[in-house]
Amino acid sequence: xxxxxxILNGFAALxxxxxxxxxxxxxxxxxxxxxxxxxxxxxxxxxxxxxTFSLPTETALVMCASIFMAGMYSGSIxxxxxxxxxxxxxxxxxxxxxxxxxxxxxxxxLGHAAFGSMIGGAAGALLLMLIAPFAAHxxxxxxxxxxxxxxxxxxxxxVIAQKKTMAKGLAATVLGLMIATIGIDVMEPVPRFSFxxxxxVAGIDMMPLIIGTFAISELLIQAENVNTGFGVxxxxxxxxxxIRRRDFLPTRADLKEIGILTYVKGxxxxxxxxxxxGAGGSMAAFVSYAExxxxxxxxxxxxxxxxxxIAAAESANNSMCGGAFVPMLTFGIPGDPTTAVVLGVLIINxxxxxxxxxxxxxxxxxxxxxxxxxxxLVLIPLTLFAFGPYxxxxxxxxxxxxxxxxAVVALVGGYVxxxxxxxxxxxxVFGIIAYFLRKENFPTVSLLLGFLLGPSLEQYFRRSLSLNxxxxxxxxxxxxxxxxxxLTAVFFYFMVLRKPRKLDLSPPAGxxx
Amino acid sequence: xxxxxxxxxxxxxLPIVTVIYFIEALRLNPWGSEERISVSFFPIVLSIVMFFxxxxxxxxxxxxxxxxxxxxxxxxxxxxxxxxxxxxxLLFKPAGYVISTTFYIYGLFFVFQYxxxxxxxxxxxxxxxxxxxxxxxxxxxxxxxxxxxGII
Numbered sequence: 148x149x150x151x152x153x154i155l156n157g158f159a160a161l162x163x164x165x166x167x168x169x170x171x172x173x174x175x176x177x178x179x180x181x182x183x184x185x186x187x188x189x190x191x192x193x194x195x196x197x198x199t200f201s202l203p204t205e206t207a208l209v210m211c212a213s214i215f216m217a218g219m220y221s222g223s224i225x226x227x228x229x230x231x232x233x234x235x236x237x238x239x240x241x242x243x244x245x246x247x248x249x250x251x252x253x254x255x256x257l258g259h260a261a262f263g264s265m266i267g268g269a270a271g272a273l274l275l276m277l278i279a280p281f282a283a284h285x286x287x288x289x290x291x292x293x294x295x296x297x298x299x300x301x302x303x304x305x306v307i308a309q310k311k312t313m314a315k316g317l318a319a320t321v322l323g324l325m326i327a328t329i330g331i332d333v334m335e336p337v338p339r340f341s342f343x344x345x346x347x348v349a350g351i352d353m354m355p356l357i358i359g360t361f362a363i364s365e366l367l368i369q370a371e372n373v374n375t376g377f378g379v380x381x382x383x384x385x386x387x388x389x390i391r392r393r394d395f396l397p398t399r400a401d402l403k404e405i406g407i408l409t410y411v412k413g414x415x416x417x418x419x420x421x422x423x424x425g426a427g428g429s430m431a432a433f434v435s436y437a438e439x440x441x442x443x444x445x446x447x448x449x450x451x452x453x454x455x456x457i458a459a460a461e462s463a464n465n466s467m468c469g470g471a472f473v474p475m476l477t478f479g480i481p482g483d484p485t486t487a488v489v490l491g492v493l494i495i496n497x498x499x500x501x502x503x504x505x506x507x508x509x510x511x512x513x514x515x516x517x518x519x520x521x522x523x524l525v526l527i528p529l530t531l532f533a534f535g536p537y538x539x540x541x542x543x544x545x546x547x548x549x550x551x552x553x554a555v556v557a558l559v560g561g562y563v564x565x566x567x568x569x570x571x572x573x574x575x576v577f578g579i580i581a582y583f584l585r586k587e588n589f590p591t592v593s594l595l596l597g598f599l600l601g602p603s604l605e606q607y608f609r610r611s612l613s614l615n616x617x618x619x620x621x622x623x624x625x626x627x628x629x630x631x632x633x634l635t636a637v638f639f640y641f642m643v644l645r646k647p648r649k650l651d652l653s654p655p656a657g658x659x660x
Numbered sequence: 661x662x663x664x665x666x667x668x669x670x671x672x673x674l675p676i677v678t679v680i681y682f683i684e685a686l687r688l689n690p691w692g693s694e695e696r697i698s699v700s701f702f703p704i705v706l707s708i709v710m711f712f713x714x715x716x717x718x719x720x721x722x723x724x725x726x727x728x729x730x731x732x733x734x735x736x737x738x739x740x741x742x743x744x745x746x747x748x749x750l751l752f753k754p755a756g757y758v759i760s761t762t763f764y765i766y767g768l769f770f771v772f773q774y775x776x777x778x779x780x781x782x783x784x785x786x787x788x789x790x791x792x793x794x795x796x797x798x799x800x801x802x803x804x805x806x807x808x809x810g811i812i
Binding site: 198201313314315317318321322324325328332334335337339340342363366367368370371372373545546547548550551552554555556558559560562563568571572575578579580582583584586587589605608609612613617 | 667668669670673674677681684688697699700701702703706707709710712713714716717720734737738740741742745746748749750752753757761764765768769771772773774785786789790792793797801802803805
């Protein structure tokens with residue numbers, strides 16, 4: 148009952164005009180960042196990170212939620228119109244949406260992408276509201292050795308999700324863990340790896356790491372080819388006239404062809420993929436799309452413009468948004484890159500994810516749940532009808548204006564959060580490191596997750612051993628720990644050792660959204 | 661300028677960083693210390709795992725089974741941006757937000773090949789972008805941005 152009233156209060160919080168304005172603003176920013184190839188919702192939330200110091204926590208989280216939902220949906224816009232997915236999670240939508248665009252059915256494809264996103268996103272948010280409080284209570288049962296094994300499980304999944312570049316995934320994760328060890332030790336007042344620099348004794352702040360990894364590195368990558376624009380064929384932009392508002396509405400015959408089961412399966416696949424650490428929207432869309440194709444009565448339509456394929460992929464990647472918040476809020480383990488940055492927002496605002504957050508501070512996160520739901524159910528269709536015919540113009544914006552603006556927001560934002568020139572310089576250093584990592588196909592998301600989870604991993608590991616006089620058998624004798632270690636072994640078997648039979652369901656390497 | 665050392669991070673930087681990290685981890689808790697789980701234990705474990713990852717990458721490269729080919733580095737423009745950004749950060753406090761940001765944006769216009777074609781328009785747009793973010797941070801979020809001699 149307390150949870151229900153807490154959630155209703157979350158919806159009530161959105162009636163505050165300021166909070167509502169931030170939600171709509173966040174949604175529009177997320178739509179822009181999701182639609183422009185190269186920009187992502189993660190980058191948008193990363194740029195917002197320094198500003199959260201000046202915003203009330205609830206408002207910052209509401210804005211993050213609406214950016215996340217919009218970013219996940221809007222990748223489908225450029226995927227459909229110009230065959231360039233704005234976000235990697237819309238790759239499947241490009242396969243089906245663009246052929247429809249070619250034959251003059253672009254509006255229909257955009258309409259189905261939005262409808263699938265709306266259903267999946269809203270249902271994912273509802274599942275989050277239903278499951279998160281129970282998950283928080285379950286989290287209370289996990290003791291210190293179990294918490295270590297759970298984080299280890301998350302890190303192993305993050306590494307093996309890279310599939311073809313597993314060694315690089317491992318290296319990036321460990322690099323993140325290594326960076327996290329710089330500064331005062333987690334249990335004893337001993338400085339580590341400061342190399343005589345006083346500024347390093349306090350440790351590395353997450354802000355420069357996030358800004359450098361996602362904003363500065365993107366600026367450096369985009370600077371490589373200043374003349375290529377976004378790789379858009381000008382002829383494809385002329386198709387903009389073919390997008391009509393009246394064709395956005397899915398017809399009854401279309402919905403019958405797709406089938407309610409496609410939406411249900413897509414939503415559930417997306418939600419539970421989101422719960423898995425590091426899996427993300429691409430994997431959710433890919434698995435759901437593959438399942439829809441496998442069970443379809445018309446698999447021959449796939450690849451040529453199947454509305455069922457669009458519905459399956461889009462309902463899954465938007466449903467993932469809700470799922471990704473569950474492990475982040477209850478255990479402090481982010482389900483995907485965007486929630487990893489949202490975790491940063493929580494920590495910066497002095498909130499510790501875990502069962503306490505979901506009980507005593509539920510009033511802070513409930514508006515975020517409500518924003519996730521409203522963004523999916525109301526703002527997705529609303530923006531499609533309001534701006535749909537003009538979406539294609541997004542890619543006409545010049546890089547020369549876009550990236551200098553992003554650079555200023557990132558660097559000045561980093562400064563206003565800490566008033567430290569050292570932190571600004573650190574953003575540049577991490578940006579350069581991330582640039583080389585990205586060029587060599589190291590997943591930078593693994594670096595971030597390693598950095599975020601490192602201190603807890605070490606703390607729980609050492610505490611567990613201290614409890615048992617240094618005997619590591621505690622990880623096997625503690626039932627919760629044993630459960631997570633067994634789960635790790637099961638995942639390792641199915642994702643690494645066992646050969647896939649028909650379909651390779653791995654997402655593209657370096658998936659960041 | 662095309663840079664041929666496309667795997668410089670994997671082949672050079674990562675092994676060197678790991679060796680330095682490992683040596684420093686050993687120095688944290690000298691051998692013979694009675695404490696079994698000391699401050700150096702976790703970093704030593706991390707170093708060993710990193711050496712394993714580096715060995716795996718080396719083995720994959722050696723056998724030609726590495727699944728990915730690093731993209732060629734076109735380092736010229738990123739290098740210019742990194743230099744410009746470093747200069748901007750160093751001048752941010754002494755020169756103030758208005759001057760340093762305007763010059764930084766104008767410099768970026770050059771790298772993105774906008775200011776060469778339209779130098780005067782470039783100055784105008786640099787001032788416009790600087791002003792937008794001044795209003796955003798300084799007025800919207802009430803942040804005190806650095807000023808040159810407390811004036812601008």
